[in-house]
Amino acid sequence: xxxxxxxxxxxxxxxxxxxxxxxxxxxxxx
Amino acid sequence: xxxxxxxxxxxxxxxxxxxxxxxxxxxxxxxxxxxxxxxxxxxxxxxxxxxxxxxxxxxxxxxxxxxxxxxxxxxxxxxxxxxxxxxxxxxxxxxxxxxxxxxxxxxxxxxxxxxxxxxxxxxxxxxxxxxxxxxxxxxxxxxxxxxxxxxxxxxxxxxxxxxxxxxxxxxxxxxxxxxxxxxxxxxxxxxxxxxxxxxxxxxxxxxxxxxxxxxxxxxxxxxxxxxxxxxxxxxxxxxxxxxxxxxxxxxxxxxxxxxxxxxxxxxxxxxxxxxxxxxxxxxxxxxxxxxxxxxxxxxxxxxxxxxxxxxxxxxxxxxxxxxxxxxxxxxxxxxxxxxxxxxxxxxxxxxxxxxxxxxxxxxxxxxxxxxxxxxxxxxxxxxxxxxxxxxxxxxxxxxxxxxxxxxxxxxxxxxxxxxxxxxxxxxxxxxxxxxxxxxxxxxxxxxxxxxxxxxxxxxxxxxxxxxxxxxxxxxxxxxxxxxxxxxxxxxxxxxxxxxxxxxxxxxxxxxxxxxxxxxxxxxxxxxxxxxxxxxxxxxxxxxxxxxxxxxxxxxxxxxxxxxxxxxx
Numbered sequence: 310x311x312x313x314x315x316x317x318x319x320x321x322x323x324x325x326x327x328x329x330x331x332x333x334x335x336x337x338x339x
Numbered sequence: 340x341x342x343x344x345x346x347x348x349x350x351x352x353x354x355x356x357x358x359x360x361x362x363x364x365x366x367x368x369x370x371x372x373x374x375x376x377x378x379x380x381x382x383x384x385x386x387x388x389x390x391x392x393x394x395x396x397x398x399x400x401x402x403x404x405x406x407x408x409x410x411x412x413x414x415x416x417x418x419x420x421x422x423x424x425x426x427x428x429x430x431x432x433x434x435x436x437x438x439x440x441x442x443x444x445x446x447x448x449x450x451x452x453x454x455x456x457x458x459x460x461x462x463x464x465x466x467x468x469x470x471x472x473x474x475x476x477x478x479x480x481x482x483x484x485x486x487x488x489x490x491x492x493x494x495x496x497x498x499x500x501x502x503x504x505x506x507x508x509x510x511x512x513x514x515x516x517x518x519x520x521x522x523x524x525x526x527x528x529x530x531x532x533x534x535x536x537x538x539x540x541x542x543x544x545x546x547x548x549x550x551x552x553x554x555x556x557x558x559x560x561x562x563x564x565x566x567x568x569x570x571x572x573x574x575x576x577x578x579x580x581x582x583x584x585x586x587x588x589x590x591x592x593x594x595x596x597x598x599x600x601x602x603x604x605x606x607x608x609x610x611x612x613x614x615x616x617x618x619x620x621x622x623x624x625x626x627x628x629x630x631x632x633x634x635x636x637x638x639x640x641x642x643x644x645x646x647x648x649x650x651x652x653x654x655x656x657x658x659x660x661x662x663x664x665x666x667x668x669x670x671x672x673x674x675x676x677x678x679x680x681x682x683x684x685x686x687x688x689x690x691x692x693x694x695x696x697x698x699x700x701x702x703x704x705x706x707x708x709x710x711x712x713x714x715x716x717x718x719x720x721x722x723x724x725x726x727x728x729x730x731x732x733x734x735x736x737x738x739x740x741x742x743x744x745x746x747x748x749x750x751x752x753x754x755x756x757x758x759x760x761x762x763x764x765x766x767x768x769x770x771x772x773x774x775x776x777x778x779x780x781x782x783x784x785x786x787x788x789x790x791x792x793x794x795x796x797x798x799x800x801x802x803x804x805x806x807x808x809x810x811x812x813x814x815x816x817x818x819x820x821x822x823x824x825x826x827x828x829x830x831x832x833x834x835x836x837x838x839x840x841x842x843x844x845x846x847x848x849x850x851x852x853x854x855x856x857x858x859x860x861x862x863x864x865x866x867x868x869x870x871x872x873x874x875x876x877x878x879x880x881x882x883x884x885x886x887x888x889x890x891x892x893x894x895x896x897x898x899x900x901x902x903x904x905x906x907x
Contacts, residue, residue, distance in 0.1 A: 311434075314435035314436065315435050317435070318435045319414065321439065322410060322414065325829070326404070326410075329403050329832075329836050329837075329840065330403055330404075332840060333840055336841060336844045337396060337844075339757050
């Protein structure tokens with residue numbers, strides 16, 4: 310159970326930071 | 340009765356006296372051409388090229404990637420705690436949602452704690468996850484300020500400097516040496532610094548009591564210098580091992596204000612516009628004194644309900660009087676009010692009293708300062724947030740007189756204003772959006788200690804604290820649930836980076852512009868008039884944005900309290 314939750318929260322962290330990198334790219338176009 | 344005001348004046352005077360030497364130290368750190376052998380060794384170990392000149396995108400991406408890696412490392416340590424050494428009490432690992440919340444909290448310089456440190460973290464974790472991330476988060480903020488100010492100082496350039504050089508220098512030259520000195524002072528004052536996990540003592544009644552100890556002094560020093568705020572113990576700076584003497588209380592306060600206030604001077608020194616730096620310092624000081632007065636007067640006046648309950652609220656040389664609920668007798672009203680104001684101005688989050696027990700009017704001070712997020716602010720980001728408002732101020736002033744706004748010799752145009760507004764709006768959108776979600780969430784009521792407007796304040800405070808990367812808790816809200824751990828974790832990450840990145844883009848945009856000489860139509864920004872306008876803009880924008888939420892919480896609670904209505 311905890312292994313699945315670990316996967317979820319590690320993935321969530323990675324997704325957050327990848328989205329933030331995308332945000333940087335989006336800001337360039339403003 | 341004048342004694343508290345004299346104490347406030349003396350503490351603020353000492354802070355102001357420290358601004359110049361600390362500001363010069365920071366400016367030298369940001370502008371030095373020389374790399375020490377320790378720094379060269381660190382660049383080699385990290386595999387980075389210190390000569391690389393970074394655009395704002397590269398600077399921001401490096402910041403994000405380093406923070407992501409350190410957050411994942413922190414998560415790993417928290418989850419593997421049970422198998423790590425220095426855990427003689429066999430404390431189990433944090434649950435995944437709590438570990439996510441804790442790692443997000445400490446890497447974003449928030450230090451929100453949904454756990455009690457002494458019962459859920461081993462000494463290894465306190466050092467390898469908590470203290471490590473405290474250094475990482477604070478260093479990131481100051482390094483970001485270095486790149487941001489450099490961008491404002493440059494002309495016709497794409498270059499904000501080198502993130503890794505700024506990061507390594509801030510760590511080696513500023514935070515580590517300062518933390519060492521302050522930690523030794525704390526040890527002298529009686530704060531424990533040991534690898535032992537606990538000790539058993541005989542009490543005055545003759546019984547045996549287990550006391551938790553550990554590397555507290557080293558954590559306390561970076562906790563305040565780094566505007567972090569997470570406590571070794573759940574009682575934070577109200578615990579006698581974290582804050583044993585009046586002197587440690589004052590040093591905590593000065594440590595929190597040291598770097599945020601000095602950065603205004605460093606900003607002026609780097610731009611060769613020292614008066615501009617003092618204007619920013621003055622604007623912060625005016626707001627600080629205003630909010631300090633509000634919480635001090637509100638707490639000293641206390642409440643008629645306390646009087647009816649038989650509490651003696653009269654000040655005398657032997658007692659503080661006022662509303663002493665949730666406060667330490669040894670700190671009284673004055674030292675509590677000063678601590679409350681400082682910890683939320685500098686977005687530290689360390690507490691020496693229970694903010695939940697402040698009077699409704701008194702609780703507006705911490706809430707409002709987290710909402711404005713620019714009254715000195717956290718290490719590095721506070722200065723950046725204030726300059727964001729300064730740009731907004733010249734824009735509004737420019738619109739009023741029909742001229743193109745200029746700031747620091749650069750024309751402020753559509754792109755900069757779009758980016759500034761993105762940052763200005765992201766802050767309330769995250770805070771109020773998550774608050775609205777939590778209010779609607781079916782399980783939230785079970786986490787609240789109070790109903791009505793006080794319960795709303797408990798939720799609002801949690802997300803204000805998370806979004807502003809403050810970390811202090813109002814108390815009264817059980818936030819250690821999967822919903823709160825996840826949403827507060829996301830609020831901390833979004834609150835940190837969705838405001839910081841657009842402002843780094845502003846710095847990049849301004850760096851690329853040519854500096855224009857001041858003309859007769861230029862609005863001077865290094866004057867007391869601009870300082871007043873800046874304070875006005877911060878308060879009006881903040882007021883228009885957050886007053887409805889405050890009205891649903893502390894304002895209505897205050898009015899109800901006058902009618903004798905309580906929300907238990």
